[in-house]
Amino acid sequence: MLPSPPALDRPLLLRAEQLKRQLGDRLLWSQLDLELRAGERLGLVAPSGAGKTLLLRALALLDPLQAGTIHLQGRPPASWGLPRWRSLVLYLTQRPVAHGGTVEANLRSPWSFQERRGRGGWRRERITDWLAALGRDPSFLAYDAERLSGGELQLLALLRALQLDPIVLLLDEPTASLDGATTGAVEALLIAWLGAGPRAAVFTSHDSEQIQRFASRTLELAR
Amino acid sequence: MTPTSSGALTISDGRLALSALLILVNVALSAALRLGLARSLLVASVRMVVQLLLVGFVLEWLFRQDNAPLIVLLGAAMAMIAGVSAVQRTRRRFAGIYLNSLLSVMAAAALVTGLAVTGLIQPQPWYNPQYLIPLLGMVLGNTLNGISLGLDRFMEGLRSGRDRVETALALGATRWEACQEVVRDAIRVAMIPTINSMMVMGLVSLPGMMTGQILQGAAPAAAVRYQIVILFMIASATALGVFGVVGLAYRRLTSADHQLRLDRLTSVSKQG
Incomplete structure (x- = not known):
């Protein structure tokens, strides 16, 4: 485990300053500063409806920023280009979606995006290793993605994201549909993946034990 | 071959009015099935008739223009x-x-x-x-x-x-x-x-x-x-x-x- 609050000796990956989010008249959070260093697992703590998901979406720039700035490795989004930004600051939604076809076809599809041309590609053995770590065998790749259970869909979405090697992974309730054993396996896999490069994760969870267990640091959302 | 000269029979005012009775089919159906369309049908019929009659006049005038x-x-x-x-x-x-x-x-x-x-x-x-x-x-x-x-x-x-x-x-x-x-x-x-x-x-x-x-x-x-x-x-x-x-x-x-x-x-x- 990493030492608790901020690992200042580690390289700074993401810095957000003075972010604000308002929904209609309702101010969710404001003057929010956030720094993420390599290896950190930042748990977002806030009651439902406090805007945890919206913060993750804001970091991935899926919604326009209402105030403030974000930098990844010292560079603003415009200098990366938005598709590139999102493949480096990758958001995993609470409600994973798959398109028609097999699990493998779904895992391959992000490699076909313009953004990723000439940047490596699909590596089957890497995925099957991860599947093994999650207690699944390679036949999972041949499943019809539209018939997956909620938990299986969540695994698909996780693997689809991990294989792209983002710098910052934004996880919105990543294990909400998983059983206890698989949840443990996912956490172990994430820790191993985070350790393999200068990477960090921000996550939300309704399970306070998971936050205790998995977060290296927590952030409370407040107005 | 130009459709200006009258080759077709002219429809008299009385027969034109008679044709409007066909809309009663729709009204009856709407009433029987409670489609709630009677009002819309009526409005649509009136609009159609008025718009077309007006257009008839406008076109007759327009076709004489060279502007x-x-x-x-x-x-x-x-x-x-x-x-x-x-x-x-x-x-x-x-x-x-x-x-x-x-x-x-x-x-x-x-x-x-x-x-x-x-x-x-x-x-x-x-x-x-x-x-x-x-x-x-x-x-x-x-x-x-x-x-x-x-x-x-x-x-x-x-x-x-x-x-x-x-x-x-x-x-x-x-x-x-x-x-x-x-x-x-x-x-x-x-x-x-x-x-x-x-x-x-x-x-x-x-x-x-x-x-x-x-x-x-x-x-x-x-x-x-x-x-x-x-x-x-x-x-x-x-x-x-x-x-x-x-x-x-x-x-x-x-x-x-x-x-x-x-x-x-x-x-x-x-x-x-």
Whole structure:
């Protein structure tokens, strides 16, 4: 485990300053500063409806920023280009979606995006290793993605994201549909993946034990 | 072969009034099944009769004019009404939707009708209202349907496909990569009625224009030629108009930062 609050000796990956989010008249959070260093697992703590998901979406720039700035490795989004930004600051939604076809076809599809041309590609053995770590065998790749259970869909979405090697992974309730054993396996896999490069994760969870267990640091959302 | 001289029997006022009784079929059906359409039917019938009678007068006056700007202005007014009506059949709105629809209708109709009067049919002069106005009217009527369908389908498609689109964006897709399926689907759906009607043309339906010409005593073979030209005009104008309006809506509902901007969409509560 990493030492608790901020690992200042580690390289700074993401810095957000003075972010604000308002929904209609309702101010969710404001003057929010956030720094993420390599290896950190930042748990977002806030009651439902406090805007945890919206913060993750804001970091991935899926919604326009209402105030403030974000930098990844010292560079603003415009200098990366938005598709590139999102493949480096990758958001995993609470409600994973798959398109028609097999699990493998779904895992391959992000490699076909313009953004990723000439940047490596699909590596089957890497995925099957991860599947093994999650207690699944390679036949999972041949499943019809539209018939997956909620938990299986969540695994698909996780693997689809991990294989792209983002710098910052934004996880919105990543294990909400998983059983206890698989949840443990996912956490172990994430820790191993985070350790393999200068990477960090921000996550939300309704399970306070998971936050205790998995977060290296927590952030409370407040107005 | 020009349909001005009367070849057809004249319908007297009394018989015209008699034809209105046919609408009682609809009213009876609506009453029996409690469709609640009686009011709409009545309003629609009255509007149809009044609009057409007025148009009859306007056209008679117009066909005597030899004034290009006036006729073009009238054509533009028709296109404006079409552009506005196209939007009114959709379930959602965004700022600029009327302008988008107007631009698309006008550009498509002007291009195709312009080509027809200068190249394909070549009336003398090109703005001869007896040709220009009916041709434009038919093109507009069909483009309008295409635009309504395409626009509605596109907006609903983005809403129902929101998770899918945003998942693609979150994985690094450009806005086009994320939305292209929805765009394609909208354009495809909007073109279906046009393609269907061309498929069964002459077998199931005898189009209005051709029927009119034949009633007026034109040789069916000549009327058919007009119909072929007009159908190609309709098909290409619909395609252009739909492509334009869906493209503009796509630009409006996504951002240059590759975001999906459904917050710009509002729904309308309306009946009928």
